[in-house]
Amino acid sequence: MTRSPGSTADGGGMTLPPGTAELWQPVGRPRRGPRPGLSVEAITRAAIEIADGEGLAAVSMARVAKALGVTTMALYRYVASKEALLALMLDAIAPLPDEPEDPAAGWRARLERWCRDQLALFVEHPWMAQLVGPVAMGPNRVAWIERGLRALADVDVSEGLKTAIVGRISLHLLTEGQMLVAVTAAATGADSDHPALMDYNAMLRAVTNPDDHPAITAALDAGAFGSEGSGDLDEAGLGLTILLDGVEAVLGRAARGG
Numbered sequence: 001m002t003r004s005p006g007s008t009a010d011g012g013g014m015t016l017p018p019g020t021a022e023l024w025q026p027v028g029r030p031r032r033g034p035r036p037g038l039s040v041e042a043i044t045r046a047a048i049e050i051a052d053g054e055g056l057a058a059v060s061m062a063r064v065a066k067a068l069g070v071t072t073m074a075l076y077r078y079v080a081s082k083e084a085l086l087a088l089m090l091d092a093i094a095p096l097p098d099e100p101e102d103p104a105a106g107w108r109a110r111l112e113r114w115c116r117d118q119l120a121l122f123v124e125h126p127w128m129a130q131l132v133g134p135v136a137m138g139p140n141r142v143a144w145i146e147r148g149l150r151a152l153a154d155v156d157v158s159e160g161l162k163t164a165i166v167g168r169i170s171l172h173l174l175t176e177g178q179m180l181v182a183v184t185a186a187a188t189g190a191d192s193d194h195p196a197l198m199d200y201n202a203m204l205r206a207v208t209n210p211d212d213h214p215a216i217t218a219a220l221d222a223g224a225f226g227s228e229g230s231g232d233l234d235e236a237g238l239g240l241t242i243l244l245d246g247v248e249a250v251l252g253r254a255a256r257g258g
Contacts, residue, residue: 091138
């Protein structure tokens with residue numbers, strides 16, 4: 001698990017929120033009675049395996065302790081709380097890809113790769129969709145922000161605009177990732193009662209009519225709201241294209257002084 005060697009628990013003067021300090025300065029080995037093989041990394045791996053196999057709801061300190069063959073109290077010597085454990089889990093599954101970025105690629109290709117690599121994480125670990133946003137910010141999550149901004153490094157616009165673009169795209173990726181998870185779950189029959197998995201086409205048919213909603217009716221009749229999701233990353237392709245086309249237009253106006 002990536003750590004920042006120069007980081008301190010107080011964030012350089014700021015008191016870090018619960019779960020964040022452990023990501024940058026993990027709890028050390030207990031002074032007495034450490035169990036061989038037990039560590040922050042081992043606990044995090046066990047929790048991830050449970051979440052991957054049984055869903056996030058199955059993860060608890062007691063369940064992880066049972067999987068490791070230790071008492072629940074033994075875990076608290078390494079991880080302060082379940083909140084900290086969830087933060088550790090999310091950071092652990094999100095290291096940057098080993099494959100280096102192509103230095104010859106333009107900003108758009110770099111930014112699209114950045115997006116698709118993150119969406120792939122949602123497919124590999126569906127429970128991630130329930131955690132992104134509210135959990136603590138760890139080293140790997142910060143590295144993704146760094147990579148996103150670096151994708152725009154050679155674009156001659158303000159740092160404020162670059163940051164705004166990366167932030168807006170990140171929000172889009174969260175929504176796309178959640179939809180990828182929902183579509184995959186619908187295709188496999190998992191979580192079929194989740195509101196996000198309702199038949200959108202059928203719902204619109206039930207609440208609209210041709211007189212009040214002629215545009216929606218025309219789209220419905222054309223099959224535009226039909227269920228075509230496959231859970232594949234290509235499902236996000238149109239959204240990324242539209243988004244990056246917009247970014248390209250904004251960058252072009254900014255470069256012209258607009």
